[in-house]
Amino acid sequence: MSTIWGERVIRDYAGRVCTVTGAASGIGQALSFALARQGARLALADVDADGLTETAEQARLLGAGRVYADVVDVAQRAAVQDWADATAERFDAVNLVINNAGVALTASVDEMEWADFEWIMGVNFWGVVHGTKAFLPYLRRADRDAGAHLVNISSSFGLFGMPLRSAYSATKYAVRGFTESLRNELRREGSEIGVTTAFPGGIRTAIVRNSRTPEGADRDDVVAVHESLSKTSAEHAARVILTSVRKGRTRVCIGADAKMMDLGTRFLGSAFEPVVHASIERARAKVARQAAKSPAEVSP
Ligand SMILES: NC(=O)c1ccc[n+]([C@@H]2O[C@H](COP(=O)([O-])OP(=O)(O)OC[C@H]3O[C@@H](n4cnc5c(N)ncnc54)[C@H](O)[C@@H]3O)[C@@H](O)[C@H]2O)c1
DSSP: OBOTTOOBOOOOOTTOEEEEESTTSHHHHHHHHHHHHTTOEEEEEESOHHHHHHHHHHHHHHTOSOEEEEEOOTTOHHHHHHHHHHHHHHSSOOOEEEEOOOOOBOBOTTTOOHHHHHHHIIIIIIHHHHHHHHHHHHHHTSOTTTOOEEEEEOOGGGTSOOTTBHHHHHHHHHHHHHHHHHHHHHHHTTOOOEEEEEEEOSBOSSTTTTOBOOTTOOHHHHHHHHHHHOOBOHHHHHHHHHHHHHTTOSEEEESHHHHHHHHHHHHHGGGGHHHHHHHHHHHHHHHHHHHHHHHHHHOO
16 A cells, blocks of 8 residues: 555564664653554663663564664664674564654753763754665665655654753754655655654653653653643554554654644744743643642651
């Protein structure tokens, strides 16, 4: 089956060779499990060796065809290239590439450290570019009937410039621009490779717990606000992404908040900003109320 643009979609994942970065946790782990359940063959990567081993072991139990797990830092161009070459050599093809690994940084432009800005660009933006360029030649060689597809994970903060997330938002806007340009390049050349940009809203994962914040910032508060705003599970996000690939969708917003962000920014422009500010304030007030209540709850 092909889309209106002539891309050959991946009809099912059984036997398909699928690569996932950031597979040790969150959305990447949920994608790995969902693909495993459908009999995909997997090439998984992460910097967290223990988490990656756990994902790989579980994926084998869930029915993955074959699983390779490699410790790869996506910010390192040569390491990603070596991983892509090794993956193509181990399997006969590469059908689905998901550039998912990502990190978060919560800091104002004033207080943000240069090193933290460079760190997040390295992982979230360069990591996606490295994965795309390293695997693209292998996707081009995939069998027509099996399909070839690239998914790059942006964010609803790649649709709206969130306060205290300037660096994160910059990486996610960059992922969006890079991926949409590539898709149009491929269309112009008549390529059959499908390309999807995913825009998750708040997903309940470890990303903010593992994020960087400026010295002295109240990390627990940042985590609590994110958790209060995150309504979607990683499993649901994975399901939506894999369905979008099968349907040949070019962009997918995950969760009601991401859909709202998409519509709000498109139709209201900057008039949408107070709506987002109000929802952040509501979440902060809820967290403050809960924090005020909890000492009373724990004391007899
Ligand atoms: N959780 C959310 O609310 C949310 C919202 C929008 C977009 N996203 C995006 O979804 C993707 C997955 O995030 P998640 O929420 O599952 O986070 P997570 O923290 O649960 O998982 C991210 C994984 O990436 C790995 N990773 C970090 N740096 C790496 C590197 N240099 N090389 C290889 N692996 C590395 C981590 O070890 C971790 O296993 C990210 O790109 C994130 O920006 C998440």
